[in-house]
Amino acid sequence: MADYKALKNGGFMRQAQKDLFSVRLKVVGGNLTSEQLAGIAEIAKEYGNSSVHLTSRQGVEIPFVKLADVEKIKEALKAKGVDTGVCGPRVRTVTACQGSGVCPSGCIDTYPLALAISNRYFGQELPHKFKFGVTGCVNNCLKAEENDIGIKGGYLVEWIEPECIMCGVCLKACREGALSEVDGKIEIEEEKCNNCGRCVKSCPTDAWKGTPGYIMSFAGTFGNKMAFGVRVLPIIHDLETLFKISDAALDYFSKYGKPGERFRAAVERNGWDGFTKAMEKAYEEALNGTGA
Amino acid sequence: MELEHDDLVDVTDVVCPITFVKAKVAMEELDEGQVLAIRMNDGEPAQNVPRSMKDEGHKVLKLRDNKDGTLTLFVRKVGE
Ligand code: SF4
Ligand code: SF4
Ligand code: SF4
Numbered sequence: 001m002a003d004y005k006a007l008k009n010g011g012f013m014r015q016a017q018k019d020l021f022s023v024r025l026k027v028v029g030g031n032l033t034s035e036q037l038a039g040i041a042e043i044a045k046e047y048g049n050s051s052v053h054l055t056s057r058q059g060v061e062i063p064f065v066k067l068a069d070v071e072k073i074k075e076a077l078k079a080k081g082v083d084t085g086v087c088g089p090r091v092r093t094v095t096a097c098q099g100s101g102v103c104p105s106g107c108i109d110t111y112p113l114a115l116a117i118s119n120r121y122f123g124q125e126l127p128h129k130f131k132f133g134v135t136g137c138v139n140n141c142l143k144a145e146e147n148d149i150g151i152k153g154g155y156l157v158e159w160i161e162p163e164c165i166m167c168g169v170c171l172k173a174c175r176e177g178a179l180s181e182v183d184g185k186i187e188i189e190e191e192k193c194n195n196c197g198r199c200v201k202s203c204p205t206d207a208w209k210g211t212p213g214y215i216m217s218f219a220g221t222f223g224n225k226m227a228f229g230v231r232v233l234p235i236i237h238d239l240e241t242l243f244k245i246s247d248a249a250l251d252y253f254s255k256y257g258k259p260g261e262r263f264r265a266a267v268e269r270n271g272w273d274g275f276t277k278a279m280e281k282a283y284e285e286a287l288n289g290t291g292a
Numbered sequence: 293m294e295l296e297h298d299d300l301v302d303v304t305d306v307v308c309p310i311t312f313v314k315a316k317v318a319m320e321e322l323d324e325g326q327v328l329a330i331r332m333n334d335g336e337p338a339q340n341v342p343r344s345m346k347d348e349g350h351k352v353l354k355l356r357d358n359k360d361g362t363l364t365l366f367v368r369k370v371g372e
Contacts, residue, residue, distance in 0.1 A: 104347065168355040172338040172363070202343040204352035 011084035012070055015063065022053070022063040023073060024085035026122075029096030029114035029134065030058035039080025047073050057131070058095045059085060086123050089259070091130045091250075094118040099136030099153065106136035107197045107212050108153030113239070117151075120243065126250065127257035127266065138196045144215075145229040146222035148263040149246060154195030154235055155210030159186050163207035173202035195235060213237045218249060218279065219264040227264050232276045233283050241286035248282030295354060295366050297329040298322060303341070304333050304362055311337045312344045319350065322369045327353065330365045338363045 011024035025040065032040075040060060044052050049064040065073055074084060085093060094117045097103065099110025114134045121132070134151045135142035144150025164186060171179050171186070178192035179199065200210035213235035220229030236242050249263075252275060257266035267275045301318035303311040315330045322328055332341055334357075342352050342365055351368040358364055 165353075167342075167352060168357070169342040169352055169365075172334075172355060173340075173343060175339060198339075198343075202346060204342075204346050 010074070011086055012065075013061075013087055017064075019067050020063075021065050021067060021070070022061045023048075023065055023077075024055075024087060025060045025062070025077070026083035026085045026093070027059050028094055028118045028122075029111045031096075031111055032060070033081070036080060036082050039077070039082055043073060043076050043080070046076075057093050059093050087129075089126055089128050091121040091124045091126065091132070094122065094132045094134065095142055095147075096134040097136050097142040099134070103136055104201070105139055105197075106153060107155050107195070107210070108134075108136055108214065110134045110136045110142075110153070113151070116239065117246070121246070121250065124250065126253050126263075127259050128262045130250070130253070130263060132246075138194050138215075145217045145220045147220050147229060148218070149249060150217040150220055150229045151242070152215040152217070154213055154215050155197035155200055156195060156213055156235055156237075157188070157193065157197065157199055158209045158211075159188065160207050160209055161185065163205050165205050165207070167204060169202050169204065170199040170208065173198045211237060214242050216242070216245065218275070219267045221262050221264040223262075225262070225264070230272075232272075232279050236283075241283065244286040245279060245282045248278055252278050295329070295356065295364075296327060297366060298326040300329045300331065302331045303337065304331055308336060308340065311341055315341060315345065316348065319345075319348075319367070319369055324369055324372060327366055327368050330367065331358070331362055332365065334361050334363060341365060 012021045013024060015022055044050055044062045047065045047069050048062045053061045053063055055061060094114045096110040096114035099108055100106030101109050101111055117132050131147045132149050133142050133144050133147035135144045136153045138154060144152045171181060176192045176194050178189045180187050197210050200208040215235050216233060217229030217231050221227050253263050253266055256270045299318060299322060301315055303314045306314055311332060319328050332338060342355055345367045346352050350370050353366040353368055356364045
């Protein structure tokens with residue numbers, strides 16, 4: 001019964017107080033229904049101390065529950081449509097900002113993406129914990145680069161000359177100074193463009209075409225060691241490619257990471273060159289429709 | 293050059309989100325099809341007010357640089 005490891009896999013974490021546990025719940029993209037919330041409230045009242053803790057990664061934990069109640073709590077949560085989360089060396093809660101489904105700045109719909117990622121990878125065992133985060137645009141509310149894999153929405157933009165009325169709005173809406181008017185045409189300096197999509201969203205005549213895409217960053221970490229995730233690939237336009245690349249990144253970590261070593265440390269120890277090549281290979285294969 | 297407009301509102305004396313509120317209130321006074329000129333500061337208002345007017349469903353016509361640190365946005369009212 002008191003198999004501590006099994007408890008931890010199932011999201012029951014030992015507290016500072018003997019025989020008391022904090023139950024970690026599964027939350028995807030920071031989203032819960034009101035029914036789930038009401039259920040969580042009930043369970044916290046019955047089995048805990050009537051409080052919940054909101055974690056830094058959009059999770060919910062019910063603290064102060066007794067070891068003896070673990071099974072009952074699992075049942076009660078299940079009945080309310082809530083799963084327990086995971087701890088330990090595996091893929092953790094997938095976080096997300098509100099994205100284009102709610103936020104006017106959003107370039108991608110983050111919640112369905114977070115769900116798809118969670119369905120594919122949640123709980124998968126790896127040398128150490130592994131975090132995915134999804135943010136809807138370059139405003140980066142979800143802080144993509146602090147995750148092992150960060151995904152950021154962006155638009156690849158293109159000016160459609162015949163639609164343009166030269167109103168000048170996009171020239172100001174662009175915060176990167178990437179746009180200028182030259183001889184009655186809008187010119188874009190590609191190297192300055194950060195794919196924010198503000199030109200597309202502000203243009204009154206749809207004279208900007210924006211193709212949504214994913215900007216991936218790898219091996220970010222924000223704990224006792226801190227390092228930003230690094231972008232090694234161009235913007236990606238389809239989910240299948242994103243998954244093939246993510247598969248390759250997790251395979252790399254399984255293969256080259258030592259137990260107890262974070263993804264960042266594994267990449268640094270084995271060298272960024274090799275890792276980058278592995279990601280580029282997965283990217284090429286996905287584009288050409290080859291590979292596994 | 294002075295573009296034709298039916299009313300003018302100056303929002304250079306306020307900051308976000310009052311810039312938008314003031315422009316919205318002025319817009320409510322107009323009839324469908326009339327044009328409002330909104331004078332605003334360069335920087336944050338110039339980056340965001342045109343977009344807000346578009347999102348409200350109005351027709352943005354021109355954002356004119358007044359070369360004095362302000363810009364004037366011309367917007368045609370759509371809907372009542
Ligand atoms: S990152 Fe972008 S889409 Fe997501 S909440 Fe922030 S502004 Fe909105
Ligand atoms: S996407 Fe953003 S940075 Fe790129 S040109 Fe448009 S407004 Fe400027
Ligand atoms: S906002 Fe649209 S219509 Fe206005 S100048 Fe830019 S591309 Fe042309």
